[in-house]
Amino acid sequence: MKAITNMDARKKISLVAPFYNEESNVRPFLQQVHAALAPVLGTYDIEIICVNDGSRDGTLEALRQARQHHPQVKIIDFSRNFGKEAAITAGLDFATGDAVIPIDSDLQHPPELILEMLAHWESGFEVVLARRTSRETDQALQRLTARAFYEVSRYISHIEIPADVGDYRLMDRKVVDALKALQEKCRFMKGLFAWVGFRTTVVNYQVVPRVHGKSSFNTWKLWNFALEGITSFSTLPLRVWTYLGGVVSLGAFIYAAYLIIKTLVFGVEVPGYASLMIVILLASGVQLIGIGILGEYLGRVFTEVKNRPIYIVREVIGP
Ligand code: UDP
Numbered sequence: 545m546k547a548i549t550n551m552d553a554r555k556k557i558s559l560v561a562p563f564y565n566e567e568s569n570v571r572p573f574l575q576q577v578h579a580a581l582a583p584v585l586g587t588y589d590i591e592i593i594c595v596n597d598g599s600r601d602g603t604l605e606a607l608r609q610a611r612q613h614h615p616q617v618k619i620i621d622f623s624r625n626f627g628k629e630a631a632i633t634a635g636l637d638f639a640t641g642d643a644v645i646p647i648d649s650d651l652q653h654p655p656e657l658i659l660e661m662l663a664h665w666e667s668g669f670e671v672v673l674a675r676r677t678s679r680e681t682d683q684a685l686q687r688l689t690a691r692a693f694y695e696v697s698r699y700i701s702h703i704e705i706p707a708d709v710g711d712y713r714l715m716d717r718k719v720v721d722a723l724k725a726l727q728e729k730c731r732f733m734k735g736l737f738a739w740v741g742f743r744t745t746v747v748n749y750q751v752v753p754r755v756h757g758k759s760s761f762n763t764w765k766l767w768n769f770a771l772e773g774i775t776s777f778s779t780l781p782l783r784v785w786t787y788l789g790g791v792v793s794l795g796a797f798i799y800a801a802y803l804i805i806k807t808l809v810f811g812v813e814v815p816g817y818a819s820l821m822i823v824i825l826l827a828s829g830v831q832l833i834g835i836g837i838l839g840e841y842l843g844r845v846f847t848e849v850k851n852r853p854i855y856i857v858r859e860v861i862g863p
């Protein structure tokens with residue numbers, strides 16, 4: 545199979561698109577991608593890996609039908625909803641391209657950007673990040689918390705997660721292979737992407753509002769997502785209790801010494817209810833938070849130790 549024809553020298557680009565209840569987006573998405581990639585269809589082989597993440601609507605049917613017009617489409621059908629991170633992981637596992645580009649299927653990631661990404665890739669970059677220049681489509685609270693998240697994670701974890709970049713990016717085969725070696729089950733893709741490193745550059749884009757369907761990320765999901773991000777890449781929340789405990793113990797020690805001396809010098813004095821209550825409440829509150837954080841990490845260790853697969857594929861449809 546090692547013919548030296550021109551065909552074999554062509555590089556292959558894999559698009560990885562997760563679909564969760566995106567029935568009405570399937571056609572427009574594939575049409576837009578097709579139109580955007582038209583100028584390079586002669587240069588590259590294209591495959592579009594569509595991961596159906598346990599959709600409850602007609603997404604799978606729509607994808608099957610779309611294959612008649614778009615033979616580059618390969619469908620990975622999950623046995624249930626495993627979440628976007630798992631869907632992208634599967635896409636990376638199945639992708640065979642020399643460059644892989646995860647892209648949202650809801651048309652919020654403009655496919656026109658791909659040409660720009662490819663140009664950077666050809667000039668030697670191994671990762672091309674797409675950075676959103678505005679967060680206008682987000683609510684004020686979401687913008688604020690996103691900023692807080694990036695600030696906090698910058699301070700407490702060893703890797704730097706670039707702000708305002710999502711999963712939309714181009715990755716060279718080397719990067720994808722490095723990612724595939726990370727077998728953790730709690731997958732915070734943004735962090736994993738940043739962790740592997742490589743020569744990186746950025747292109748900017750304007751995020752567009754969703755046209756069809758609705759976002760599956762509510763505030764609670766986003767909070768858990770942020771928690772995942774922090775606990776997956778920093779052990780500071782675990783270790784800080786040593787120091788906090790030290791400070792509290794030192795305070796307690798000094799206060800105890802003061803009480804003993806006071807009692808010896810001035811004799812027994814019964815009132816002290818207020819100070820006692822304050823110390824008890826404060827100390828037990830601090831302890832509960834500490835235990836909670838232990839729980840966060842222990843829960844994740846539990847998940848890792850069980851070593852379950854990240855996703856289960858019901859069927860692979862396509863070449
Ligand atoms: N998605 C998925 N599984 C999920 C949730 C979302 O595969 O459990 C996909 C979804 O189909 C879309 C992308 O992930 O292509 C981004 O999801 P969404 O638009 O809901 O998130 P947002 O853009 O609001 O962050």
Ligand code: MG
Pocket residue numbers: 648650652754759
């Ligand atoms: Mg979206």
